[in-house]
Amino acid sequence: MCDSRLFAAQDAAGVLVVDGFYGGASSMEGMADYALARLPDRFAMLGHSMGARVALEIVRKAPERVERIALSNTGVHPVQPGEREKRYRLRDIGREQGMERLVDTWLPPMLGPSVGANSELRERLRAMCLDAGLEIFEAQIEALLSRPQVDDVLASLDCPALSVTGEQDAWSPPDQHARIAQAIQGCLLRIVPSAGHMLPAEQPEAFNAVLGDWLAMPARETETTK
Template identity: 60%
Template sequence: MFGETLAAFPESRVMDGFYGGADRIEAMADHVLERMPARAALLGHSMGARVALEIIRKAPDRVERLALVDTGVHPVKPGEQEGRYRLRDLGRAQGMAALVAQWLPPMMGDAAARDDALMARLTTMCVSAGLVVFEAQIEALLYRPALDALLPAIGCPTAAIVGDQDRWSPVAQHEAIAAAIPGARLHVVPDAGHMLPAEAPDAFNRIVAQWLTMPAADQPGD
């Protein structure tokens, strides 16, 4: 997912996506806090963005700046649990490859979905994570903490980044996120879906470079 971003920013680090097998966002945040530098620019994608927000709640002094990528801040929606459990049950019955074959394509932008090499790499990534990790992560998402009161209190430079073809976490969600966080900037990448960092890495990395130089003075009250 972040291979080209790591190459472009060699000083960056990726925290493992499995969070020690944790099945709650709060525990995932603790896992990262134990391993991240004392202070860092923190970028989270999808569920990882919710983990990043929990880190902000727990230890705001450790986050220099924040990027929330292809994500949401809404509570559990009607029918969400049933949909996630249908995928879980498909994986239990037919294996992880069958689960990923159903779950991944709708996540992709139109061009990326036709890129066989990219789809093969992402499929391998997801399948290799395994069903145990998938089950832990959907439980974490279904019991995710509320965020409404947190967003207006965020005081570090923040970017909300999304692909314009993200049908899972659409642009409107990121518009709302940017509106709720003081001074936050919204970036919409054309022709990319939910897997934006892998689908459009050059465009994504340009935005990351901007975010890393986003001055704190942009924040109201500074």
């Protein structure tokens, strides 16, 4: 349920954000196609949360277009036992009690303890999620529940890569990102203090500094045929 409002600090620094909630696509492949149609021929790619899974699908479909990749606050594991039921419980809250109740159930655990209950940031992110609406939320959980395995994509990555999360992210904790970094050759691992799942908005200066380290990583040499 995130759009460019999550990346306001990165947008101000010149980052192109693929907006529009993936056009309502209900599969990772469809979301990747939506993004690829709006991206330049070559790009450095940052994916956050579900967007990082979309980023890996983009690599699967068009590896020649990806110069480097950053995976933020995410996971690469397959669907876990009980996950379908948990996601559908949230969906049913939206269907039965309305979108406000769904967002007020879903959003608070996504934020680190440093984000106050009545803060401007929380209200901005709440408005973003409400604007997404139930139809978009349902499409996104269907995409997550039908997500493909990505072990082969991780193993194939030969570009500068970053695995980053917040120290207080209960959904995508540091040990999970350490495992992601281990699965990618030469991957940079960064854990940002005092941040939860909405890291780009919670600690924008620290997050942008991490992105700077990633962007400064030298491109890997590729073999050329003679």
